[in-house]
Structures are given as C-alpha cells and as structure tokens.
Amino acid sequence: MPKTPDSSRRSEHSRQAILAATRALISEVGYEKVAIEAIAARAGVGKQTIYRWWPSKGAVIFDSILALSEDADGRDLALPDTGDLEADLKRVMRATVAEFADPDFEKPIRALTAEVINDAGLAAQYRDKLARPVDEAKKARLRGGQRAGQLAADADLDLVLEVLYAPLFQRWLQRSGPLTPEYADALVEAALRAFRPG
Amino acid sequence: MPKTPDSSRRSEHSRQAILAATRALISEVGYEKVAIEAIAARAGVGKQTIYRWWPSKGAVIFDSILALSEDADGRDLALPDTGDLEADLKRVMRATVAEFADPDFEKPIRALTAEVINDAGLAAQYRDKLARPVDEAKKARLRGGQRAGQLAADADLDLVLEVLYAPLFQRWLQRSGPLTPEYADALVEAALRAFRPG
Structure with missing residues (x-):
C-alpha cells in the first residue's frame, strides 16, 4: 500500500460513493425527497464536494444512473x-x-x-x-x-x-x-x- | 340580472378561473415554477380558496387538465x-x-x-x-x-x-x-x- 495518498484515486472513490448514495436514497425515499445534504452525509463527503462536480441534483441523479449503464457496457x-x-x-x-x-x-x-x-x-x-x-x-x-x-x-x-x-x-x-x-x-x-x- | 349574488355560480366561476390560470402558468413558466401564489393572483382569488378545494399543487394541475377533457367529452x-x-x-x-x-x-x-x-x-x-x-x-x-x-x-x-x-x-x-x-x-x-x- 502506498503511503502517499493518491488524490485522483480518492476523488474517484468519493465520486463512486456519491453516485451509490444517490441511487440508494432515490430507492429509499423517492426522487423528490432526495436532498444534496443527505447524499453528502451518506457518501461521507462535504456538500461542497458535490457542488464542485455537479451543477444540480438532476445532474447527480443522471450520472448515478449512467454509471450503472457504464458498468453494464464494460461487460456487454x-x-x-x-x-x-x-x-x-x-x-x-x-x-x-x-x-x-x-x-x-x-x-x-x-x-x-x-x-x-x-x-x-x-x-x-x-x-x-x-x-x-x-x-x-x-x-x-x-x-x-x-x-x-x-x-x-x-x-x-x-x-x-x-x-x-x-x-x-x-x-x-x-x-x-x-x-x-x-x-x-x-x-x-x-x-x-x-x-x-x- | 339577479341582485342576490349566486354563491354557487360565483364558486364555479372562481374554480374555472383557477383552472385556466393554472394551465396558462404551466405553459408560460413550466410546471416546476408554478406557485399556488401565482395561480391565486392570476385567478383573482385568495390562496386559501385554492387550498380549500385542492390538497396540493399536483391536484390543481390534474384538475386543470381534466377540465380540458371534460369540455371535449361534452362534445364527442x-x-x-x-x-x-x-x-x-x-x-x-x-x-x-x-x-x-x-x-x-x-x-x-x-x-x-x-x-x-x-x-x-x-x-x-x-x-x-x-x-x-x-x-x-x-x-x-x-x-x-x-x-x-x-x-x-x-x-x-x-x-x-x-x-x-x-x-x-x-x-x-x-x-x-x-x-x-x-x-x-x-x-x-x-x-x-x-x-x-x-
């Protein structure tokens, strides 16, 4: 294990955690009640991290679904x-x-x-x-x-x-x-x- | 013209004004930005009149569309x-x-x-x-x-x-x-x- 933190790997880890948290929350409470705050808390990141990468709640939701399809693409x-x-x-x-x-x-x-x-x-x-x-x-x-x-x-x-x-x-x-x-x-x-x- | 106001006719007039205002606002600003306040202002009624007849914004929208279809039904x-x-x-x-x-x-x-x-x-x-x-x-x-x-x-x-x-x-x-x-x-x-x- 490298002792120097790999910041791009950490970013990717956070990104995946945010997308997974978004999907989980949509399933649990429905789209209308999903809040950026709740996504951040579930993913263990700050709200500002989400706003740095996505302009809106709709954009996070879109990417969280797209990520599912990219996984599928990787296979077939x-x-x-x-x-x-x-x-x-x-x-x-x-x-x-x-x-x-x-x-x-x-x-x-x-x-x-x-x-x-x-x-x-x-x-x-x-x-x-x-x-x-x-x-x-x-x-x-x-x-x-x-x-x-x-x-x-x-x-x-x-x-x-x-x-x-x-x-x-x-x-x-x-x-x-x-x-x-x-x-x-x-x-x-x-x-x-x-x-x-x- | 009767001098005694016909309250049921006035109610129906307000109801139709609210439904027409709702349809107009949806077309002008889109659903997400339609507010009960704006519907009330456009229809010339108080907000409480709307809340007395409909439980939610979704319900007003639904009835505003249904009213179109009822007009159509009346014909054929x-x-x-x-x-x-x-x-x-x-x-x-x-x-x-x-x-x-x-x-x-x-x-x-x-x-x-x-x-x-x-x-x-x-x-x-x-x-x-x-x-x-x-x-x-x-x-x-x-x-x-x-x-x-x-x-x-x-x-x-x-x-x-x-x-x-x-x-x-x-x-x-x-x-x-x-x-x-x-x-x-x-x-x-x-x-x-x-x-x-x-």
Missing part, C-alpha cells in the same frame, strides 16, 4: 444472437420486463425519466449517452434478423424499436397494466408481425 | 367511423400527433405526465378519469373494425392501443424523433399489420 451491450430473432428478442424483452417490475431497479430510472421529461437539455444528454448506444446494439441484432430474412429488409429500425419497447415503457411509466413474461412475448410477436418480410 | 369522445378503419385511425392519429407537436397543448400534458410518473395515487386517478374513458371510445371503434374484418377478431385491444399510441407517447415524452403526419400514418400501418385478420 450486444444482444444475444442464436440466429433465431424471435427467440433472442423474447429472451431480452423478458429480462427487460422483469427489471422494470423490480422496485429496486425501476425507482432510479423512474426518477431520471421524470427529470428528462421536464428538461430538454437533459433529454438530449440522455439520448446521446444512454439511449443511443443501447439502441444501436439492438439495431445491430435487428440487422442480423433482416439478413436472415426474419424481418423486412426495408423496415424502419427506429420504428421497430418503438413498436417493441414503447408499449412496455408506457405501461411501466403509467402503471397501466401487468409486466409479465407473457406480455414480453406478446410485444415481440406483434412487432415481428408488423415488420414481417414481404 | 367517439372516433370517426366511415367504415374504413385505416383511414379513420390515420385521421385521428394525425390530429393527435399535431396536438403533441403544439407547445401550447403539450406543455400542461407534459407537466401532468411528470406528476403521474412519480405519484402512484395520481396515476390511478389519471387512469380512471382520463385514460380509461378515452381508451374505451377508441376500443369501440376498433371493435367496429373487427366486425368489418379489418382487424383480427381475437386481437387484444389493450395491446393494439399500446402498439398504436405508445410509440408516439414515448417519442413525444423523450423528444426522440419528429412528430409528423407521415409518422402518424406509419404507426397506423404497423399496428394494422401486427393485428391483421387471420
């Missing part, structure tokens, strides 16, 4: 590819539906979504940093399906993704129906029927 | 029915897309949606008072399409509505793509392909 963003588009999409959609049905997972995402709705600047950041890389990975798998003749060659892939994911997004966001494996399957089947090869 | 909630489901849905979806592309219309709805996301109680109220009556009117038209052989007889109509409307909802909410008449048409065509008869 690509969708499974067994050669069977329908089976692969059902596997992915069942996992996604299960995540959104899990309170610990969904609470921070719900908080971020509410922020994004009211803030056009944050919406642009969200699209560029979070949504677009994930969408590109999904589209790569859809292109494989097009080459295999399992999806119309002229399908608008942005529209395919919307037909596939937006119903789940809306049902989750508005709490308007059950999030079940059967629902995941039904969405995949509807999207593939809508964009079946000529 | 039913979808057009020319006998051609695709043409009728395109007409309705083009109008809906145009509304969501209009800043004056969309701002109060965006504010309400952000409220509904974070408040499960308000979400239930939203479903019962606003979403369900509108969805029932849409389903009545879809059933006509089923009888005419233009939509699969065994189609899950909740799922049909989600495939039709959720992509628009998501694209509008996340500002993730253009809201055009062509987009409206593409959604109708995708939904009808997904739920084509046998």
